[in-house]
Amino acid sequence: MAKEFIFYLKQHIGLPAVAEVKCGDYVKRGQRIASKPEGKPGANLHTSINGRVMKVNEEEIRIKAEETDFSVYEKLKGNTPMELIEEAGIVGMGGAGFPTDRKLNTKLTENGTIIINAAECEPVLSHNIARLEKEPHKLLRGLQMVIDILQVKRGVIAIKSKHKEAVKRLKEADKDGICEIAELEDMYPMGEERAVIREVMGVLLSVDSLPSEADAVVLNAETVMRIREAVEDKKPLIDKDITMAGKLKDSGQIRILEDIPIGMQVADVMEMAGGIGEEYGEIIMGGPFTGERTYPDKGIKKTTGGLIAAEAFLKGPEKIGILICACGAGKERLTEMAESMGSQVVAAAWCKQAHAKNTAYKCENPGRCPGQAGKVMELKKQGAQALLISNCTDCTNTVMSCAPKMGLPVYHCTDGSLRAVNQKLIRRNRQI
Numbered sequence: 001m002a003k004e005f006i007f008y009l010k011q012h013i014g015l016p017a018v019a020e021v022k023c024g025d026y027v028k029r030g031q032r033i034a035s036k037p038e039g040k041p042g043a044n045l046h047t048s049i050n051g052r053v054m055k056v057n058e059e060e061i062r063i064k065a066e067e068t069d070f071s072v073y074e075k076l077k078g079n080t081p082m083e084l085i086e087e088a089g090i091v092g093m094g095g096a097g098f099p100t101d102r103k104l105n106t107k108l109t110e111n112g113t114i115i116i117n118a119a120e121c122e123p124v125l126s127h128n129i130a131r132l133e134k135e136p137h138k139l140l141r142g143l144q145m146v147i148d149i150l151q152v153k154r155g156v157i158a159i160k161s162k163h164k165e166a167v168k169r170l171k172e173a174d175k176d177g178i179c180e181i182a183e184l185e186d187m188y189p190m191g192e193e194r195a196v197i198r199e200v201m202g203v204l205l206s207v208d209s210l211p212s213e214a215d216a217v218v219l220n221a222e223t224v225m226r227i228r229e230a231v232e233d234k235k236p237l238i239d240k241d242i243t244m245a246g247k248l249k250d251s252g253q254i255r256i257l258e259d260i261p262i263g264m265q266v267a268d269v270m271e272m273a274g275g276i277g278e279e280y281g282e283i284i285m286g287g288p289f290t291g292e293r294t295y296p297d298k299g300i301k302k303t304t305g306g307l308i309a310a311e312a313f314l315k316g317p318e319k320i321g322i323l324i325c326a327c328g329a330g331k332e333r334l335t336e337m338a339e340s341m342g343s344q345v346v347a348a349a350w351c352k353q354a355h356a357k358n359t360a361y362k363c364e365n366p367g368r369c370p371g372q373a374g375k376v377m378e379l380k381k382q383g384a385q386a387l388l389i390s391n392c393t394d395c396t397n398t399v400m401s402c403a404p405k406m407g408l409p410v411y412h413c414t415d416g417s418l419r420a421v422n423q424k425l426i427r428r429n430r431q432i
């Protein structure tokens, strides 16, 4: 192997990690190469391969890979579970990248609840459920560790009821009765943190509230698996499970790649899944709703859940209006997609439940539609000839009940991904 790996110094919420290596250094898989600033929010970073450091700057460390045995790594040195989790550089792997040691410092009462978020609500992505079906006992071990750290009695695994095999495997593996299973309906964004709390605990938190206000902590399923690895195997966070999908050479496939070394370039990961096909619209890093456009020479991160080679963009009208969801593609992403469709964005509107918070938006009640007809009319009045939307399942249903009647065709931000894997588009959901 003679490939270059890219380790971004900021792939989490908080301050960037500070490089500890310099050009020319030889590093071994599992060795710490950057550390979080003392006492500040952030995360340590470890190399996932043996190799020579080629470049260090304020944004990244590049390492030229040498022969690496992936079953071997430099072990963590901490003694307690919390020391090991912090040392391992674990962050939320569902996409947000919040440092896990900080989350586990939350004070809950003994009646508090740990919720493992196994909703995996983005369409196409399926690596969490695949791993959970294969190794349910490891998730349960991780849950027990978190229960012990936070000193609570209740652990819940929140999972969509459609994942019958995973639910069955969890129940069979839970011989000590560690967890309750909360079954969720199949809609987007069921995995949003406050949506999960609402469904499991019957409490709707405000956009400014933290889960601790419901006496709860929510952790993504893979994060909990990696907590177990840090504590039991003394393994730093160096590998990531990924769903590879879309216009691969074997088009329309979804493949689960386990333990992909973090830092590997997108092109090399795609090669492992058989290689990318010739015709695709864009490569998405993440899920169809919230992922970003990426390129073959980018490195995968601790938070990378999916790599999707989406279908070529359909030709859009000259003037398009965008309707933006707080839990889906944002304004910039929709504008980027509109441009790829050859359309000019002439009007933009946010769902009225999207609440502006600093530079981001949060939904007041994720996945429960407040009505969209007014927004659709507003966009039409501003000259939109069609709509490009990122709305949740419920709101898309509402848009579909009015926009076509106003003569506005509807495109959804997830269309290219879903077409690439031959799955049904998000449009009308008659069950809602």
Ligand code: SF4
Residues within 6 Å of the ligand: 189, 324, 325, 326, 327, 328, 351, 352, 353, 354, 362, 363, 364, 365, 366, 367, 368, 369, 370, 390, 391, 392, 393, 394, 395
């Ligand atoms: S209600 Fe609106 S902001 Fe909330 S998830 Fe649905 S589209 Fe997004």
